Amino acid sequence: MCDKTANYTINKRAMNSHIPNIKLFFAATWTCLSSISLSFADIRLPHLLGNNMVLQRDTQVKFWGWADPGERVRVTTSWNGKTDSIIASDDGRWELRMATPRAGGPYAILFRGKNTIELTNVLIGEVWICSGQSNMAMNGTSGLTDIQQELPRADRNDIRFFKIPRTSTSDRQDDCQANWTVCDSVTLNTFSAVGYFFGKRLADTLGVPIGLIEAAWGGTSAEVWTPAHAISKSPLLKNNAEKITPSDHWPTKPGLAFNGMIAPLTPFKIAGTIWYQGENNVGPYSSDYDSLLTTLIHTWRSEWQHDFPFYLVQIAPYRYPVPLSAALLREAQTNVLSLPNTAMVLTTDLVADTTDVHPTNKKDVGMRLANVALAQHYGLRQITHQHPIYKHVSIDQDSIFVAFDHAENGLDIVNPSEHHFLIAGKDRVFHKAQVKVRGNVLVFWNAGIKNPVAVRYGFDNTATASLFNKAGMPAIPFRTDRWPVDRQ
Incomplete structure (x- = not known):
């Protein structure tokens, strides 16, 4: 996704300076709408549409609620002064979509039927x-x-x-x-x-x-x-x-x-x-x-x-x-x-x-x-966020080599004496493994196991982190086998 941060900056002083303008704007709006027939029934909004809410920026958002069937509901937003309207359906529901601008506020939104609902301090x-x-x-x-x-x-x-x-x-x-x-x-x-x-x-x-x-x-x-x-x-x-x-x-x-x-x-x-x-x-x-x-x-x-x-x-x-x-x-x-x-x-x-x-x-x-x-x-790719994850495994004689994604600069082992690295042979019995790092590859072996076939890391209920990338992110626990697990 492209980096849109150039559009994200808010003038926070401006956020707090819109309120008087909003009041003037709606005063004019109410005067204009006062000529509308008062035969409308009361409209109602869901609680999610309320004062102090945040609306998603740069998109089409939905406003919705309830009124009498056939009732016309008008919605006016202070960020662009536009008014749109919709007629409530036979079950009294209504909804319409309106465009939001880039980040900012506070703004106000006016909903008008017979009654008027004004939402304020909207960001x-x-x-x-x-x-x-x-x-x-x-x-x-x-x-x-x-x-x-x-x-x-x-x-x-x-x-x-x-x-x-x-x-x-x-x-x-x-x-x-x-x-x-x-x-x-x-x-x-x-x-x-x-x-x-x-x-x-x-x-x-x-x-x-x-x-x-x-x-x-x-x-x-x-x-x-x-x-x-x-x-x-x-x-x-x-x-x-x-x-x-x-x-x-x-x-x-x-x-x-x-x-x-x-x-x-x-x-x-x-x-x-x-x-x-x-x-x-x-x-x-x-x-x-x-x-x-x-x-x-x-x-x-x-x-x-x-x-x-x-x-x-x-x-x-x-x-x-x-x-x-x-x-x-x-x-x-x-x-x-x-x-x-x-x-x-x-x-x-x-x-x-x-x-x-x-x-x-x-x-x-x-x-x-x-x-x-x-x-x-949000496209800020330089931020450290990825955990090393098991990519593929290969076996060479009595050692098993596990390669990782998101470990381009190498791996670190902390507390290697902990029993988080395991290795097994064809008998499917796991034993503590010796391990060493070669770039983004972790090498497993155990002198007592010839021709090993599977390894595990952190595959336990209580295992804490022992393996990290150079950015300090712990590796995701994994196993290379898919053997049935005895949980008795």
Whole structure:
């Protein structure tokens, strides 16, 4: 993607100087519209269209809502003074598309039927969804030190939050009970820490307003975020979903969180999604997570009619009770990267306690996600963002050579005494391997194994990072075999 940063700079003084002009503009607009017949019925907007919102820049955005059937709704935007109108359908719904300018604001939008709705303090910038389970939802109230340190300097007019309450429903919803808020010490304390650090990095680097929509629920599996009709089309996914243990604390049936927390967002133009989920899918069907997440991504993109970026966080090292169950899920997460416009960031070097499924370092996770977005979506290719990933393997006598992508300047091994490098012969029994680096190739061997056939790195529930590229990015765990895994 081309580098568009030349168009991103905002005059922040100008952002705060538009308000008087907006008032004059709408005073004139109301005078003009006062001659319109007052036979119109009241119009209503979804909560997602509200004061303080951020709209996606340089595109066609959708405005929508409800009115009486046959009612004409007029929409006027202050950034260009244009008015467009639409007649509500027989079921009272209406929608229209209008062009947004380059990043900036604040602006106002006027909706006019019998009643008038004026939205103010609207910014134009970049909008991202932050979704998943508890590691995405964690915030300042969770005691995160990084967020507590941010609170004294949290007043950021260029960062806006829309936090969706946890909503589980079998019926698809077209609205959600939330409101856009400006980032400050109060609103930040209860918003996703990963989302905030992601958005802050984007705002500081691009110089544009950032709108962040949090749709996260601790304990949820990916099935509940996937439309039920998509799960039902796959015998594999349907069978797995039917065996999820019910819970009193979160939904467990397919589509329930999607219906209440994602469906209301689908008319709203977004730049992309960051996703931190997977812990609750660790178990008997860990290996099927790639099919599940692939289905989720396809259906979300279909709902938005946009192949937006989808960036995920690989689940952190943790002592899950079933051996290798998390390793298999991480492998499945890696497999999802075969989809276009996806990427993954690691946490294997960011965990201090593998007995806690909620690592407290959310700042670096958010920063890594932002660096991926800056490099891959916004064209700032010079930003370090790629993890070394297993490319291909070759065997020469008693050694196995593994080559990596994204390690052009070489590899580094940290704590080689840790049991993260394994090698096996034809008996399929893995032993600790000796390893050495040759450029972007890692050489495995074990003096006691003749004619080895497979190696693994970090393929364990609790393995932390031992292998990095020269830019300090940890390598993605992998195995070269595809043998059945005994998880007993």
